[in-house]
Amino acid sequence: MDLLLSLEMIAKYPFTKAAKEYVSSLRIDVESLGSPEFSRIYERAKFRVEEALEKGGRSYEIGDARAIMDRDLEVELLSFPLALFMVAALDDDFASRRFGLAEAIRAETLLSNERPEVIEALATEELGLDLKKVKKRLDKDYELAIHFTDYLKEASKFNAKEWKLVNRYLENGYVYITQRELARLMRSSIERYVLARIKAIGNVRPPEYMQEFIKEQKDKLLARKYKIEKLASGISPDSWPPCMKALHQSLTKGESLSHFANFALASFLLNVGMSVDDVVSVYANRSDFDERVARYQIEHIAGMKGSRTKYTTPSCGTMQTHGLCIEQGRLCGGVKNPLSYVRRFGRFKPKATNS
Numbered sequence: 281m282d283l284l285l286s287l288e289m290i291a292k293y294p295f296t297k298a299a300k301e302y303v304s305s306l307r308i309d310v311e312s313l314g315s316p317e318f319s320r321i322y323e324r325a326k327f328r329v330e331e332a333l334e335k336g337g338r339s340y341e342i343g344d345a346r347a348i349m350d351r352d353l354e355v356e357l358l359s360f361p362l363a364l365f366m367v368a369a370l371d372d373d374f375a376s377r378r379f380g381l382a383e384a385i386r387a388e389t390l391l392s393n394e395r396p397e398v399i400e401a402l403a404t405e406e407l408g409l410d411l412k413k414v415k416k417r418l419d420k421d422y423e424l425a426i427h428f429t430d431y432l433k434e435a436s437k438f439n440a441k442e443w444k445l446v447n448r449y450l451e452n453g454y455v456y457i458t459q460r461e462l463a464r465l466m467r468s469s470i471e472r473y474v475l476a477r478i479k480a481i482g483n484v485r486p487p488e489y490m491q492e493f494i495k496e497q498k499d500k501l502l503a504r505k506y507k508i509e510k511l512a513s514g515i516s517p518d519s520w521p522p523c524m525k526a527l528h529q530s531l532t533k534g535e536s537l538s539h540f541a542n543f544a545l546a547s548f549l550l551n552v553g554m555s556v557d558d559v560v561s562v563y564a565n566r567s568d569f570d571e572r573v574a575r576y577q578i579e580h581i582a583g584m585k586g587s588r589t590k591y592t593t594p595s596c597g598t599m600q601t602h603g604l605c606i607e608q609g610r611l612c613g614g615v616k617n618p619l620s621y622v623r624r625f626g627r628f629k630p631k632a633t634n635s
């Protein structure tokens with residue numbers, strides 16, 4: 281536990297109990313942080329919020345998260361609860377999710393380069409993961425193993441094959457993992473923690489010194505929403521089959537979909553004649569949305585990149601195999617493909633071009 285008590289540790293990992301206690305012991309309220317002597321804390325908090333909203337944590341991912349930390353560790357630490365307050369003041373679900381993700385990515389990149397005993401202490405003492413030290417040479421050297429129930433809680437949401445339990449080394453109920461993999465598993469728990477902290481703050485009115493910044497961020501969020509709504513104004517899910525409506529609804533709420541579900545929805549939307557821009561706009565509510573990546577993937581499905589094959593929508597049978605068919609097709613009159621549903625029950629207007 282002592283390992284996690286240094287100022288360096290709590291500044292790096294402000295989600296720990298020690299960090300929270302340290303901040304409370306300083307008895308500095310949000311109002312006071314507007315004083316000139318705290319301007320660095322305010323500037324750093326603004327950076328954290330802007331980094332999240334504009335880049336979704338990419339600066340932490342591609343840069344060195346340690347280098348982005350403020351050299352003054354107290355500034356670094358105190359900027360976290362202040363940034364949480366600012367996000368709560370924005371009162372916007374997308375902003376909260378985006379901030380949660382960015383902070384979790386920040387922590388993940390720091391954890392990946394951490395001493396094994398520190399990451400182990402954080403995983404067990406702070407996040408309650410059932411972890412044990414091992415020494416095993418398999419396809420690579422493993423020094424950690426996690427109980428399979430904790431492993432599955434997070435890894436079952438990942439798409440990549442290497443996370444599937446059947447592709448892992450499992451012994452006596454424990455899955456062998458590398459430190460980097462453990463950091464990835466911890467990212468999701470940290471993200472949930474950050475979201476819960478924002479929710480606990482609730483509706484707050486920003487103090488005077490913060491109001492201009494909050495207004496600027498709200499305007500940007502509003503402009504973004506307007507852009508998405510404008511792009512998506514031609515989308516009418518009324519004529520879509522229940523499976524595609526359900527996937528679209530999940531995305532609108534900002535939930536993440538499996539790789540296959542994303543592919544199924546994107547190929548469906550393109551095949552009913554939506555433009556690449558419109559399909560990109562459908563994905564813009566995801567907290568990890570990156571327009572460049574989304575556009576590339578959608579253009580690939582549309583046959584504008586890579587093999588130049590325009591992919592068709594998976595059949596109802598394949599949708600069922602992936603658990604995405606609704607009520608076993610009872611509402612769909614025996615169609616064999618979601619596109620047939622639109623042809624039969626809706627207005628289907630195929631387009632001559634992909635964009």
Ligand code: SF4
Nearest residue numbers: 521523596605609612
């Ligand atoms: S039957 Fe086909 S179109 Fe209908 S919900 Fe199932 S997968 Fe979708």
